[in-house]
Amino acid sequence: MSDRDSESDIRGGRLAAEVYARNFADAHPPLAPNQALIESDRCYFCHDAPCIQACPTQIDIPSFIRKIATGNVKGAAHDILKQNIMGAVCARVCPTEVLCEGACVRNDQEHKPVVIGALQRHATDWLFDRQIQLFERGPDSGKRVAVVGGGPAGLSCAHRLSMLGHSVTVFEAREKLGGLNEYGVAAYKVTGLIAQREVEYLLEIGGIENRLGQRLGRDIVLSRLRQDYDAVFLGIGLGGVNALGVDEPPVGVFDAIAYIEKLRQARDLSQMPVGHDVVVIGGGMTAIDIASQVKRLGAEDVTIVFRRGPENMSASSKEQAWAQTSGVRIKHWARPLRLLARDGMLTAVEFEQTRLDSQGRLAGDVDKFIIAADMVFKAIGQLLIKDGVDGNTDVLEMRSGRIAVDAERKTSIPGVWAGGDCVAGGQDLTVVAVEDGKCAALSIDRHVRAISKTEARHG
Ligand SMILES: Cc1cc2nc3c(=O)[nH]c(=O)nc-3n(C[C@H](O)[C@H](O)[C@H](O)COP(=O)(O)OP(=O)(O)OC[C@H]3O[C@@H](n4cnc5c(N)ncnc54)[C@H](O)[C@@H]3O)c2cc1C
Ligand code: SF4
Numbered sequence: 001m002s003d004r005d006s007e008s009d010i011r012g013g014r015l016a017a018e019v020y021a022r023n024f025a026d027a028h029p030p031l032a033p034n035q036a037l038i039e040s041d042r043c044y045f046c047h048d049a050p051c052i053q054a055c056p057t058q059i060d061i062p063s064f065i066r067k068i069a070t071g072n073v074k075g076a077a078h079d080i081l082k083q084n085i086m087g088a089v090c091a092r093v094c095p096t097e098v099l100c101e102g103a104c105v106r107n108d109q110e111h112k113p114v115v116i117g118a119l120q121r122h123a124t125d126w127l128f129d130r131q132i133q134l135f136e137r138g139p140d141s142g143k144r145v146a147v148v149g150g151g152p153a154g155l156s157c158a159h160r161l162s163m164l165g166h167s168v169t170v171f172e173a174r175e176k177l178g179g180l181n182e183y184g185v186a187a188y189k190v191t192g193l194i195a196q197r198e199v200e201y202l203l204e205i206g207g208i209e210n211r212l213g214q215r216l217g218r219d220i221v222l223s224r225l226r227q228d229y230d231a232v233f234l235g236i237g238l239g240g241v242n243a244l245g246v247d248e249p250p251v252g253v254f255d256a257i258a259y260i261e262k263l264r265q266a267r268d269l270s271q272m273p274v275g276h277d278v279v280v281i282g283g284g285m286t287a288i289d290i291a292s293q294v295k296r297l298g299a300e301d302v303t304i305v306f307r308r309g310p311e312n313m314s315a316s317s318k319e320q321a322w323a324q325t326s327g328v329r330i331k332h333w334a335r336p337l338r339l340l341a342r343d344g345m346l347t348a349v350e351f352e353q354t355r356l357d358s359q360g361r362l363a364g365d366v367d368k369f370i371i372a373a374d375m376v377f378k379a380i381g382q383l384l385i386k387d388g389v390d391g392n393t394d395v396l397e398m399r400s401g402r403i404a405v406d407a408e409r410k411t412s413i414p415g416v417w418a419g420g421d422c423v424a425g426g427q428d429l430t431v432v433a434v435e436d437g438k439c440a441a442l443s444i445d446r447h448v449r450a451i452s453k454t455e456a457r458h459g
Contacts, residue, residue, distance in 0.1 A: 023188075043061075051103050068119055068123060085159045086198055088194060094429070094430070136163075145161050146169050150179060151421075152433040157419065160438050167207050179235075180430070182199075188293075217385070231415050235418070249345060252345055256377040263297075281349075292323045353369075384401060409439050410443060417443060
């Protein structure tokens with residue numbers, strides 16, 4: 001155990017300004033125009049392209065790549081954004097290795113897919129740099145829809161509804177729109193102001209009113225929204241965090257999501273406090289991101305501890321490799337037993353090894369070990385906070401702690417749709433949230449137009 005543990009030394013300013021800048025520079029810099037042409041030339045423009053099937057928003061990938069190859073970059077951007085209005089951020093954050101690029105036939109021959117994500121970024125950046133607006137609001141339908149949550153799911157829903165002529169009010173608890181694109185995704189994936197630029201592009205369509213600082217359950221309730229609007233979409237993400245299940249000392253234990261939120265909003269990275277020895281508990285993208293980022297903020301020793309094997313981590317193998325190249329150690333098959341503290345300050349974590357028992361259940365082993373730590377991050381999953389989501393008489397059906405929806409993203413409450421991380425059965429990815437919002441908008445459109453026709457028939 002370290003001899004530094006007699007007093008807490010969790011602080012910022014561990015690195016020189018240029019090192020912070022280097023450590024948080026764009027993780028995957030953009031393609032130069034000639035590189036984009038060379039890469040687009042590698043595409044076979046497959047019939048029944050597997051990359052399209054692997055894209056949750058079904059972007060016509062060969063079509064947009066062909067347009068880049070023939071110099072029609074605006075057309076390429078249109079192919080992307082008409083399917084996925086958040087295609088600029090998705091180009092940076094999608095785990096393409098398990099989606100489109102994972103399915104690319106080039107893997108079979110050359111073990112190297114067409115770099116679809118980088119080409120998508122090339123086209124959408126080109127469009128944003130030239131401030132070309134491709135979408136316009138449809139003729140006014142006279143219908144009003146409330147969207148709760150201004151993250152990828154809510155904004156995608158709002159944009160599609162506006163394209164279809166409906167008036168949308170977005171109720172967002174925070175002071176900025178964008179959800180985890182703005183407050184959660186790792187800083188080196190979404191450098192500069194790309195998340196806000198994308199939100200501004202999307203809102204330019206018009207017909208979308210934003211009510212910021214409005215939280216469902218505190219400032220608004222679902223039953224009232226149902227009375228006031230023709231339909232409601234819930235895209236509230238997952239606001240709560242799971243507990244560690246062990247006693248926590250007052251100093252040294254942090255919630256990874258809350259810390260990342262501060263990091264993403266920090267104007268000066270040297271203000272972000274980090275310890276010397278950091279332990280991250282979890283196995284998903286949040287665990288990878290917090291570990292990689294605190295290491296890049298100057299923590300000396302960073303270890304992710306996950307209770308199962310590498311193949312069970314929800315972070316992809318590319319994400320795991322990224323953490324390791326950032327200098328993070330990953331230990332598998334262990335779970336925390338006790339947090340050790342002195343004078344109320346964390347000094348170490350005691351773990352027990354884990355294994356699968358004869359029935360395939362996770363079990364503790366006799367072997368134990370201790371890792372010195374002055375900072376522990378909880379990254380063991382998030383929970384839905386469903387304050388204010390029940391109607392007066394109708395109850396929102398839940399599945400596995402999240403909102404149950406059908407294929408059209410309809411909930412059990414009439415006139416209420418939901419999508420993104422708050423619904424059951426998703427993959428907790430930005431691109432999936434965007435697709436949910438789009439699907440829900442199309443379903444809401446059918447619903448409100450059908451009501452209009454019925455009303456017209458009955459005079
Ligand atoms: C640390 C971290 C890193 C990630 N990295 C990636 C990545 O690299 N790639 C990737 O594809 N995915 C990543 N994800 C997942 C991705 O960010 C989410 O899947 C996606 O943001 C879900 O969108 P959403 O709109 O459902 O929810 P959110 O993005 O969470 O947005 C929900 C919005 O609703 C608002 N809200 C919540 N409750 C209320 C309420 N009661 N009333 C009003 N508003 C409310 C919130 O403030 C927020 O703006 C990451 C997630 C985390 C936590
Ligand atoms: S699978 Fe690969 S080669 Fe085929 S269309 Fe998609 S990107 Fe091009």
